[in-house]
Amino acid sequence: MRKENSLQHIILNGGNLFMPSVSVDCVIFGFHDNELKVLLLKMKNSASWALPGGFIYKTEDIEDAATRVLKERTGLSDIFLKQFHVFGQPGRAEKKFHINFLKKEGISLDKNNWIIQRFITVGFYALVDFAVVTPQPDFSSVTCEWHDLDSVGDMFMDHKQILLKALETLRLQLNHEPIGYQLLPEKFTMPELQKLYETILGKKLDRRNFQRRILSFGILKKLKETRKGGAHKAPFLYCFDLKKYRKALEEGLQGGW
Amino acid sequence: MRKENSLQHIILNGGNLFMPSVSVDCVIFGFHDNELKVLLLKMKNSASWALPGGFIYKTEDIEDAATRVLKERTGLSDIFLKQFHVFGQPGRAEKKFHINFLKKEGISLDKNNWIIQRFITVGFYALVDFAVVTPQPDFSSVTCEWHDLDSVGDMFMDHKQILLKALETLRLQLNHEPIGYQLLPEKFTMPELQKLYETILGKKLDRRNFQRRILSFGILKKLKETRKGGAHKAPFLYCFDLKKYRKALEEGLQGGW
Numbered sequence: 001m002r003k004e005n006s007l008q009h010i011i012l013n014g015g016n017l018f019m020p021s022v023s024v025d026c027v028i029f030g031f032h033d034n035e036l037k038v039l040l041l042k043m044k045n046s047a048s049w050a051l052p053g054g055f056i057y058k059t060e061d062i063e064d065a066a067t068r069v070l071k072e073r074t075g076l077s078d079i080f081l082k083q084f085h086v087f088g089q090p091g092r093a094e095k096k097f098h099i100n101f102l103k104k105e106g107i108s109l110d111k112n113n114w115i116i117q118r119f120i121t122v123g124f125y126a127l128v129d130f131a132v133v134t135p136q137p138d139f140s141s142v143t144c145e146w147h148d149l150d151s152v153g154d155m156f157m158d159h160k161q162i163l164l165k166a167l168e169t170l171r172l173q174l175n176h177e178p179i180g181y182q183l184l185p186e187k188f189t190m191p192e193l194q195k196l197y198e199t200i201l202g203k204k205l206d207r208r209n210f211q212r213r214i215l216s217f218g219i220l221k222k223l224k225e226t227r228k229g230g231a232h233k234a235p236f237l238y239c240f241d242l243k244k245y246r247k248a249l250e251e252g253l254q255g256g257w
Numbered sequence: 258m259r260k261e262n263s264l265q266h267i268i269l270n271g272g273n274l275f276m277p278s279v280s281v282d283c284v285i286f287g288f289h290d291n292e293l294k295v296l297l298l299k300m301k302n303s304a305s306w307a308l309p310g311g312f313i314y315k316t317e318d319i320e321d322a323a324t325r326v327l328k329e330r331t332g333l334s335d336i337f338l339k340q341f342h343v344f345g346q347p348g349r350a351e352k353k354f355h356i357n358f359l360k361k362e363g364i365s366l367d368k369n370n371w372i373i374q375r376f377i378t379v380g381f382y383a384l385v386d387f388a389v390v391t392p393q394p395d396f397s398s399v400t401c402e403w404h405d406l407d408s409v410g411d412m413f414m415d416h417k418q419i420l421l422k423a424l425e426t427l428r429l430q431l432n433h434e435p436i437g438y439q440l441l442p443e444k445f446t447m448p449e450l451q452k453l454y455e456t457i458l459g460k461k462l463d464r465r466n467f468q469r470r471i472l473s474f475g476i477l478k479k480l481k482e483t484r485k486g487g488a489h490k491a492p493f494l495y496c497f498d499l500k501k502y503r504k505a506l507e508e509g510l511q512g513g514w
Binding site (some may be wrong): 014019020021022056058059060061062063083085086088089090118120136172174175176197201205210213250 | 276277278279313315316317318319320340342343345346347375377379429431432433454458462467470509514
């Protein structure tokens, strides 16, 4: 690890490098083969799991900081990260935890050190195909791994609350934004698209209602091809109408007022 | 004005009172008699209009800071303020503007003064009945007034961008959250409710589609009474089913997946 990315360097010089009191945390959801996962870091010298996050350089846009964290942890760029909530309770940072954590790493802090001041954090989330990600730990962690959403226990600070709020936001997003591009193959069947929605929502949906509603948004093109090889009648293939998909991303799905 | 609320006191002591680098700005939309307005401050010594905003005390929750600003500017409490976006571009504050503005007020700044550092701001919005509001200017402003949305020109810093983003968010909110409680009388007609939606959206809606969709959410109770006195057939009165209305506020309107 390069010196300027070492824990010691960042803790001792962060006050000059970064904006005070503001961080970003990223909830990176991964979808692949009908599984939904979340990317977490195992912290050094601790049993805690944390969300990938970071600080904002003094002249860096806050959105760019989140994009940088995503890139550093996953290797991915060109991923749409969505700001979803600011977590700003005064007691959210555990000062003692930081001091002890850093002591174990051989770093002792001045009482005015920037890292033990109050921080608010801006939460971002992204949904990516986890098969294309190469997880990378950061300066404060030993591993970076995908976790099943259901099996995530207690987390560092308020990170569990941030994760749950992101999941709630992602689920609400299904009501007003299209989803699926870069998560499904270019051509997919209606049951495959339904399965994506069901996996995110964590519940079964009625087949006919799903089809009627998703078609009403006008973001799908039905192809003449069918998916052959199954035991049932070969289902038709669909692809996204990318022009309409992108319009719906900006303006909301049809079904607005 | 009490000394501790004076501009000079706040500028010179703010570094000890407030979190560094973070502010809140509130977009307070007002609805009354089919008009939609926004509450703005006319700044001292300047032609600029600004959103009501403020800083966060060192031990204050960020949501509480926004609620405090709303209360100070409008006299209202118990109003639902919704966090909608963080504005975090590094160049958003105009350092020179601040320095000149304060110079005219007889306050000269140390170059490290907290007010001329980089700030991110957390945007909140609320929709209130403007007839019940008593607008109050703050320490940096001479007046606090309702403005027609259409007539708002250039604003202080990035406040116009914040206002437009809030309006966009409010309009999208109509797709997935109920609206109208505390803005309409307890009993209202379907055309009155439709007019509220039309005013926020800035466009006409089809009467039958509106009625069909709004009833499908299950948040309205049709009363046996009618509104008498008009030239037309007396329309039925409705009221909100508050239990279902509050549930829809938390979980999103029916019509989710």
